Amino acid sequence: MIRSDEGLLMLKIYDAENFPNPKRVRLALREKGALDQVEFVPVDVKSGELRTPEMRAKNPDATVPFMELEDGTVIGRCNPIIEFIDATFDGPSLTGAAPQERAHISAMNLRVEEGLLDAGADYFHHATAGLGPDLETDQVPAWGERQKRRTQETARYLNGVLADQEYLAGDNFSVADITAFTGISLAGALGLLPDEDLAHLDRWKAKVAARYES
Numbered sequence: 001m002i003r004s005d006e007g008l009l010m011l012k013i014y015d016a017e018n019f020p021n022p023k024r025v026r027l028a029l030r031e032k033g034a035l036d037q038v039e040f041v042p043v044d045v046k047s048g049e050l051r052t053p054e055m056r057a058k059n060p061d062a063t064v065p066f067m068e069l070e071d072g073t074v075i076g077r078c079n080p081i082i083e084f085i086d087a088t089f090d091g092p093s094l095t096g097a098a099p100q101e102r103a104h105i106s107a108m109n110l111r112v113e114e115g116l117l118d119a120g121a122d123y124f125h126h127a128t129a130g131l132g133p134d135l136e137t138d139q140v141p142a143w144g145e146r147q148k149r150r151t152q153e154t155a156r157y158l159n160g161v162l163a164d165q166e167y168l169a170g171d172n173f174s175v176a177d178i179t180a181f182t183g184i185s186l187a188g189a190l191g192l193l194p195d196e197d198l199a200h201l202d203r204w205k206a207k208v209a210a211r212y213e214s
């Protein structure tokens with residue numbers, strides 16, 4: 001890829017730093033030692049910037065993160081962006097190498113994304129004030145409560161998975177751990193986690209958090 005005068009790759013990541021999904025991409029870049037290799041473009045999610053006609057023309061998903069490549073190609077959503085990052089930068093693989101390993105990681109990643117992170121976000125958007133009345137125009141509170149229960153079911157399931165292995169897809173850290181760490185952090189912040197002993201999940205969470213302490 002082409003580099004700018006400052007030595008950055010011509011790769012722009014549009015994001016909002018403290019939002020959960022943008023955090024997934026930042027953690028992936030960090031795992032690859034490439035946080036300083038891209039240009040971050042801040043987006044004001046709460047003001048509705050994503051939903052303006054200009055922004056929708058660039059990014060029809062109307063969500064962050066999305067990336068823009070040097071030829072103007074725009075790609076949205078965390079999973080394709082992280083696949084791109086994983087293939088572009090050196091460092092341990094986040095998405096696996098052999099076909100079976102890749103499929104296994106991808107399946108766990110999607111299970112965690114839907115059951116934990118998306119479910120927690122659904123609770124936030126539907127059962128709380130979410131991003132405020134201007135943006136949360138179609139709330140279904142019962143759906144939010146249903147998704148809270150799904151978050152809790154997934155947390156219990158992950159606790160069971162982690163009873164027998166170090167990381168969610170096996171012995172090695174992967175993108176599934178990034179998605180789950182972000183999802184558990186969101187669920188914790190929203191008070192969604194079940195009020196019971198999930199010791200394996202707690203041990204795993206502390207271990208992943210330690211990767212990002214320095």
Ligand SMILES: N[C@@H](CCC(=O)N[C@@H](CS)C(=O)NCC(=O)O)C(=O)O
Nearest residue numbers: 019020021022063064065077078079
């Ligand atoms: N599955 C999408 C989720 C993206 C998403 O929902 N991002 C949130 C921020 S964490 C967003 O842009 N929300 C804007 C809105 O709800 O209007 C992905 O993988 O990127």
